Amino acid sequence: MRKAIYTLILLIAGAALQLMAQQNFASISFGTSIPQGNYAATGDLSSNGYANTGGAIKFDAGYFPGSYFGIGGSFSFGSNYANRDSLLRDVITYIEENASGIVDIPEDAEALHGSGFWNYINIFLGPHFSIRATQNLYFDFRALGGLSIIRAPNQELTITYDDKYIYTNSNYNNVAFGWTAGGGIRYKFNENLALKLGADYVQTKAKNTYTFDLFSGVADDVPPLDSEFYIKTVELTAGLAYSF
Numbered sequence: 001m002r003k004a005i006y007t008l009i010l011l012i013a014g015a016a017l018q019l020m021a022q023q024n025f026a027s028i029s030f031g032t033s034i035p036q037g038n039y040a041a042t043g044d045l046s047s048n049g050y051a052n053t054g055g056a057i058k059f060d061a062g063y064f065p066g067s068y069f070g071i072g073g074s075f076s077f078g079s080n081y082a083n084r085d086s087l088l089r090d091v092i093t094y095i096e097e098n099a100s101g102i103v104d105i106p107e108d109a110e111a112l113h114g115s116g117f118w119n120y121i122n123i124f125l126g127p128h129f130s131i132r133a134t135q136n137l138y139f140d141f142r143a144l145g146g147l148s149i150i151r152a153p154n155q156e157l158t159i160t161y162d163d164k165y166i167y168t169n170s171n172y173n174n175v176a177f178g179w180t181a182g183g184g185i186r187y188k189f190n191e192n193l194a195l196k197l198g199a200d201y202v203q204t205k206a207k208n209t210y211t212f213d214l215f216s217g218v219a220d221d222v223p224p225l226d227s228e229f230y231i232k233t234v235e236l237t238a239g240l241a242y243s244f
Contacts, residue, residue, distance in 0.1 A: 024070075025186065026061040027196045029239030033078040036232040039118075042086035045094055045210060047229045050087045051118050054080035056235045058198070062128045062140070072128030072142045074180065078202070078233060080118045082153040088113045091157055091168060095212060100221045109161035116153035120204065120231060122178055123147050138186040138194075148178030148204035150231065155210070168222075170210045178204030178231075186241050196241040199234070206231045 035051040056078045064070035096103050124144035131139045155170035182200030212222035
Protein backbone atom coordinates (compact mmCIF):
# COMPACT_ATOMS: atom_id res chain seq x y z
CA MET A 1 0.00 0.00 0.00
CA ARG A 2 2.79 2.43 0.95
CA LYS A 3 4.58 1.67 -2.32
CA ALA A 4 1.42 2.44 -4.28
CA ILE A 5 1.05 5.79 -2.45
CA TYR A 6 4.68 6.71 -3.22
CA THR A 7 4.16 5.78 -6.86
CA LEU A 8 1.00 7.90 -7.04
CA ILE A 9 2.79 10.90 -5.46
CA LEU A 10 5.64 10.60 -7.96
CA LEU A 11 3.20 10.41 -10.86
CA ILE A 12 1.32 13.51 -9.63
CA ALA A 13 4.59 15.42 -9.07
CA GLY A 14 5.83 14.45 -12.51
CA ALA A 15 2.59 15.58 -14.10
CA ALA A 16 2.75 18.90 -12.22
CA LEU A 17 6.33 19.50 -13.31
CA GLN A 18 5.42 18.74 -16.89
CA LEU A 19 2.48 21.12 -16.62
CA MET A 20 4.73 23.93 -15.32
CA ALA A 21 7.66 23.21 -17.66
CA GLN A 22 8.88 25.85 -20.08
CA GLN A 23 7.89 25.85 -23.71
CA ASN A 24 9.96 27.24 -26.55
CA PHE A 25 8.32 30.10 -28.40
CA ALA A 26 8.53 32.46 -31.36
CA SER A 27 6.68 35.76 -31.54
CA ILE A 28 5.93 38.89 -33.53
CA SER A 29 5.17 42.21 -31.83
CA PHE A 30 4.38 45.78 -32.81
CA GLY A 31 4.65 48.93 -30.76
CA THR A 32 6.31 52.25 -30.12
CA SER A 33 9.96 53.37 -29.90
CA ILE A 34 10.45 56.23 -27.41
CA PRO A 35 13.84 58.01 -27.79
CA GLN A 36 15.87 58.81 -24.68
CA GLY A 37 18.82 61.05 -23.77
CA ASN A 38 20.88 62.63 -26.54
CA TYR A 39 18.96 60.67 -29.15
CA ALA A 40 15.87 62.76 -28.36
CA ALA A 41 17.72 65.99 -27.50
CA THR A 42 18.10 69.03 -29.76
CA GLY A 43 20.45 72.00 -29.83
CA ASP A 44 23.74 70.37 -30.88
CA LEU A 45 24.21 68.82 -34.31
CA SER A 46 27.38 67.00 -33.23
CA SER A 47 25.88 65.06 -30.31
CA ASN A 48 22.06 65.07 -30.57
CA GLY A 49 19.69 62.95 -32.63
CA TYR A 50 16.58 65.20 -32.81
CA ALA A 51 14.48 62.01 -32.73
CA ASN A 52 10.74 61.86 -32.10
CA THR A 53 8.68 58.90 -30.89
CA GLY A 54 8.29 56.30 -33.64
CA GLY A 55 7.44 52.66 -34.23
CA ALA A 56 9.01 49.25 -33.60
CA ILE A 57 8.55 45.73 -34.98
CA LYS A 58 10.12 42.77 -33.17
CA PHE A 59 10.56 39.09 -34.01
CA ASP A 60 11.56 37.29 -30.81
CA ALA A 61 12.24 33.68 -29.87
CA GLY A 62 13.21 31.68 -26.83
CA TYR A 63 14.68 28.19 -26.54
CA PHE A 64 14.68 26.55 -23.09
CA PRO A 65 16.82 23.45 -22.58
CA GLY A 66 16.21 23.86 -18.82
CA SER A 67 13.31 24.83 -16.60
CA TYR A 68 13.97 28.57 -16.32
CA PHE A 69 17.11 29.58 -18.22
CA GLY A 70 17.25 29.59 -21.98
CA ILE A 71 18.63 31.33 -25.03
CA GLY A 72 16.77 34.31 -26.44
CA GLY A 73 17.01 35.89 -29.85
CA SER A 74 15.58 39.08 -31.32
CA PHE A 75 15.40 40.54 -34.81
CA SER A 76 13.86 44.01 -34.57
CA PHE A 77 13.30 47.17 -36.56
CA GLY A 78 12.81 50.66 -35.14
CA SER A 79 12.11 54.00 -36.77
CA ASN A 80 12.06 57.54 -35.37
CA TYR A 81 11.19 60.67 -37.33
CA ALA A 82 13.61 63.59 -36.95
CA ASN A 83 12.44 66.87 -35.37
CA ARG A 84 12.31 69.06 -38.49
CA ASP A 85 11.97 72.55 -37.00
CA SER A 86 14.77 72.23 -34.42
CA LEU A 87 17.08 70.55 -36.92
CA LEU A 88 16.46 73.23 -39.55
CA ARG A 89 17.20 76.02 -37.07
CA ASP A 90 20.47 74.44 -35.89
CA VAL A 91 21.71 73.67 -39.41
CA ILE A 92 21.20 77.32 -40.41
CA THR A 93 23.03 78.47 -37.28
CA TYR A 94 25.95 76.16 -38.03
CA ILE A 95 26.24 77.49 -41.60
CA GLU A 96 26.23 81.10 -40.40
CA GLU A 97 28.85 80.47 -37.70
CA ASN A 98 31.24 78.23 -39.67
CA ALA A 99 31.24 79.51 -43.25
CA SER A 100 34.59 80.81 -44.49
CA GLY A 101 32.81 83.88 -45.85
CA ILE A 102 30.13 86.02 -44.25
CA VAL A 103 26.71 84.36 -44.32
CA ASP A 104 23.67 86.09 -42.87
CA ILE A 105 20.52 84.16 -43.76
CA PRO A 106 17.41 86.34 -43.32
CA GLU A 107 14.41 85.01 -41.43
CA ASP A 108 12.21 85.29 -44.52
CA ALA A 109 14.56 83.18 -46.67
CA GLU A 110 12.87 80.38 -48.60
CA ALA A 111 13.88 77.11 -46.95
CA LEU A 112 12.89 73.73 -48.37
CA HIS A 113 13.73 70.97 -45.92
CA GLY A 114 13.08 67.26 -46.28
CA SER A 115 13.82 65.29 -43.14
CA GLY A 116 13.72 61.49 -43.09
CA PHE A 117 13.74 58.84 -40.39
CA TRP A 118 16.30 57.30 -38.10
CA ASN A 119 16.04 53.59 -38.94
CA TYR A 120 17.79 50.79 -37.06
CA ILE A 121 17.82 47.01 -37.37
CA ASN A 122 18.95 44.95 -34.37
CA ILE A 123 20.10 41.33 -34.42
CA PHE A 124 20.58 40.24 -30.80
CA LEU A 125 21.23 37.00 -28.91
CA GLY A 126 21.68 36.20 -25.21
CA PRO A 127 20.29 34.73 -21.99
CA HIS A 128 16.55 34.55 -21.43
CA PHE A 129 15.04 33.84 -18.01
CA SER A 130 11.39 32.80 -17.79
CA ILE A 131 9.03 31.86 -14.98
CA ARG A 132 5.78 30.02 -15.56
CA ALA A 133 3.62 31.48 -12.77
CA THR A 134 0.45 29.60 -13.68
CA GLN A 135 -0.61 27.19 -16.36
CA ASN A 136 -1.28 30.10 -18.74
CA LEU A 137 0.98 32.92 -17.53
CA TYR A 138 4.74 33.40 -18.15
CA PHE A 139 7.05 36.16 -16.93
CA ASP A 140 10.04 36.78 -19.23
CA PHE A 141 13.34 38.59 -18.56
CA ARG A 142 16.25 38.88 -20.98
CA ALA A 143 19.55 40.64 -21.72
CA LEU A 144 20.70 40.38 -25.34
CA GLY A 145 23.54 41.79 -27.40
CA GLY A 146 24.68 41.85 -31.01
CA LEU A 147 24.77 44.03 -34.10
CA SER A 148 22.81 47.17 -34.96
CA ILE A 149 22.55 48.45 -38.53
CA ILE A 150 21.76 52.17 -38.40
CA ARG A 151 20.60 54.49 -41.16
CA ALA A 152 20.59 58.21 -40.39
CA PRO A 153 17.82 60.45 -41.75
CA ASN A 154 18.33 61.70 -45.27
CA GLN A 155 18.43 65.43 -44.50
CA GLU A 156 18.17 67.73 -47.51
CA LEU A 157 18.02 71.50 -47.06
CA THR A 158 17.85 74.15 -49.79
CA ILE A 159 17.90 77.83 -48.82
CA THR A 160 17.30 80.60 -51.37
CA TYR A 161 17.49 84.36 -50.76
CA ASP A 162 18.69 87.45 -52.72
CA ASP A 163 19.67 85.28 -55.70
CA LYS A 164 21.85 83.20 -53.37
CA TYR A 165 21.60 79.43 -53.02
CA ILE A 166 22.67 77.05 -50.24
CA TYR A 167 22.38 73.28 -50.28
CA THR A 168 23.17 70.84 -47.45
CA ASN A 169 22.78 67.09 -47.18
CA SER A 170 23.17 64.36 -44.58
CA ASN A 171 22.98 60.65 -45.32
CA TYR A 172 25.04 58.09 -43.40
CA ASN A 173 24.87 54.38 -42.53
CA ASN A 174 26.88 52.54 -39.90
CA VAL A 175 27.08 49.22 -38.06
CA ALA A 176 27.67 49.16 -34.29
CA PHE A 177 27.44 46.93 -31.25
CA GLY A 178 24.08 47.15 -29.52
CA TRP A 179 22.25 45.57 -26.63
CA THR A 180 18.82 45.33 -25.07
CA ALA A 181 17.44 44.44 -21.65
CA GLY A 182 13.83 44.08 -20.67
CA GLY A 183 10.96 41.84 -19.81
CA GLY A 184 7.35 41.06 -20.40
CA ILE A 185 4.55 38.57 -20.04
CA ARG A 186 3.02 35.85 -22.18
CA TYR A 187 -0.56 34.79 -21.52
CA LYS A 188 -1.62 31.61 -23.31
CA PHE A 189 -5.03 31.43 -24.95
CA ASN A 190 -4.62 27.76 -25.73
CA GLU A 191 -1.89 25.14 -26.02
CA ASN A 192 0.10 27.07 -28.63
CA LEU A 193 -1.05 30.69 -28.94
CA ALA A 194 -0.34 33.46 -26.41
CA LEU A 195 -0.65 37.21 -26.02
CA LYS A 196 2.80 38.77 -25.57
CA LEU A 197 3.48 42.18 -23.95
CA GLY A 198 7.01 43.54 -23.69
CA ALA A 199 9.07 46.51 -22.52
CA ASP A 200 12.72 46.75 -23.63
CA TYR A 201 15.52 49.27 -23.28
CA VAL A 202 17.72 49.39 -26.39
CA GLN A 203 21.10 51.08 -26.82
CA THR A 204 23.52 51.36 -29.73
CA LYS A 205 25.87 54.00 -31.20
CA ALA A 206 25.04 56.22 -34.15
CA LYS A 207 27.27 58.23 -36.47
CA ASN A 208 26.25 60.84 -39.00
CA THR A 209 27.93 63.42 -41.25
CA TYR A 210 26.46 66.72 -42.43
CA THR A 211 27.94 68.02 -45.70
CA PHE A 212 27.46 71.50 -47.19
CA ASP A 213 27.63 72.80 -50.77
CA LEU A 214 27.39 76.58 -51.25
CA PHE A 215 26.73 78.35 -54.53
CA SER A 216 26.20 81.85 -55.96
CA GLY A 217 29.00 83.43 -53.97
CA VAL A 218 27.43 82.85 -50.58
CA ALA A 219 30.71 81.64 -49.07
CA ASP A 220 33.77 79.70 -50.11
CA ASP A 221 33.32 76.72 -47.85
CA VAL A 222 31.51 75.26 -44.83
CA PRO A 223 33.34 72.32 -43.21
CA PRO A 224 31.46 69.03 -42.88
CA LEU A 225 30.23 68.17 -39.40
CA ASP A 226 30.57 64.71 -37.85
CA SER A 227 27.92 63.67 -35.35
CA GLU A 228 28.20 60.81 -32.84
CA PHE A 229 25.97 59.78 -29.93
CA TYR A 230 24.14 56.80 -28.43
CA ILE A 231 20.75 55.76 -29.72
CA LYS A 232 18.75 55.00 -26.60
CA THR A 233 15.10 53.98 -26.80
CA VAL A 234 12.38 52.36 -24.73
CA GLU A 235 10.30 49.99 -26.84
CA LEU A 236 6.78 49.06 -25.71
CA THR A 237 5.25 46.30 -27.80
CA ALA A 238 2.34 43.88 -27.98
CA GLY A 239 1.88 40.84 -30.18
CA LEU A 240 1.35 37.11 -30.45
CA ALA A 241 3.63 34.23 -29.45
CA TYR A 242 3.50 30.63 -30.67
CA SER A 243 4.70 27.94 -28.25
CA PHE A 244 6.21 24.67 -29.43
